[in-house]
Amino acid sequence: MPFAVPTLRRDAARNRQRVLDAASALLRERGLDVTMQEIADAAGVGVGTVCRRFRTKDDLVAALVRQRLERLLEILQDGIAAMDDDPWAAFADSFTASVELHANDRGFNEAVAASGVACSAPPEQLSAMLDELVRRAIEAGVVRADLTAQEIPQLACMVSRAGGSAIGPVDDDAWRRACAIVLDGMRA
């Protein structure tokens, strides 16, 4: 069998999944500065095991970022599909769902903020779907005509990071309020 896939031993595959689950939960709650040690402990394995499966910490978070980006793709797909019915609701709901995805995952949020995401495949698909979503929203006359596709992810990321200012304490649900205001600002 030429080019045999280097299949994982069953216990190794199980551990790999445990690491992914533990890392997902920890990164979501506490952000990028969780330690490899903490991830290993939470997964019930040694750090060596984590590093064997994901050569570097960046690889691990990249794997999780990829998962989130695929979820983002679903959100946009649903939004475009719902466009025929109520264009504004479709647009607003997609936007809100995207923001929520970011807001509920500190790790994803910080990874995205740190560098414009060095991910492999998704970006082009995402970009194409955003183009369509915005184009159709403009054609339907529900958003301001000067809105561009690349502004959407910028605004979504921005809103998801609301809360934490020069004065008041951090408010975990501040993004909902900010989301409403930004949606108002985007509406035609």
Next chain:
Amino acid sequence: MPFAVPTLRRDAARNRQRVLDAASALLRERGLDVTMQEIADAAGVGVGTVCRRFRTKDDLVAALVRQRLERLLEILQDGIAAMDDDPWAAFADSFTASVELHANDRGFNEAVAASGVACSAPPEQLSAMLDELVRRAIEAGVVRADLTAQEIPQLACMVSRAGGSAIGPVDDDAWRRACAIVLDGMRA
């Protein structure tokens, strides 16, 4: 002379100022992860000198954050003063200037984001001035009536962090566009 102020030797005072200047410039451009070593080098002194004047790195950034907060105070003062003339312009200009202050200083921005600012005096004054600005803007009917004072700094911080999304590259002037949209969303 009881309670004599432990006045600084002239050369020490000069070095202290050099450190502040160097730290200000470096933090503004590169954010909180500039090194004490880099700051010392830029100031032309040894790290020991930096740490003698500011017991800890946090003390140093806190000193600079305080400077920015005072600038913020001036902005709000000007905004309130201009309220009699054109309420909306006064409000919008203050907001935009606040955002610009944050956007042009990565260090300040990150310090504010990291923790709800552990600064000494200013917060109460700032809070009072924000109350007045928002109250008068609402009374003049130029912003939505459900806007609250504590939302302003949250929104300003949020907007200043625009740019850097799940897709496109980072755009240094994205905050201007986002600012316009958010202002639109706040308008009555």
Next chain:
DNA sequence: ACCGAAGCGGAACGATCGTTCCGCTTGCAG
């Protein structure tokens, strides 16, 4: 001009993390 105290530089220290390495264990094909 002198001298004690304040200041200085930068090597050394300690803490934190990601990553590697190695002796032992375990799944599994033959």
Next chain:
DNA sequence: CTGCAAGCGGAACGATCGTTCCGCTTCGGT
């Protein structure tokens, strides 16, 4: 059942940073 390659844990390593320490220098009052 058995042999061995794949997997495992966790100690050790190396890099990075903030902070401390100490022998020397410089300021400035007398």
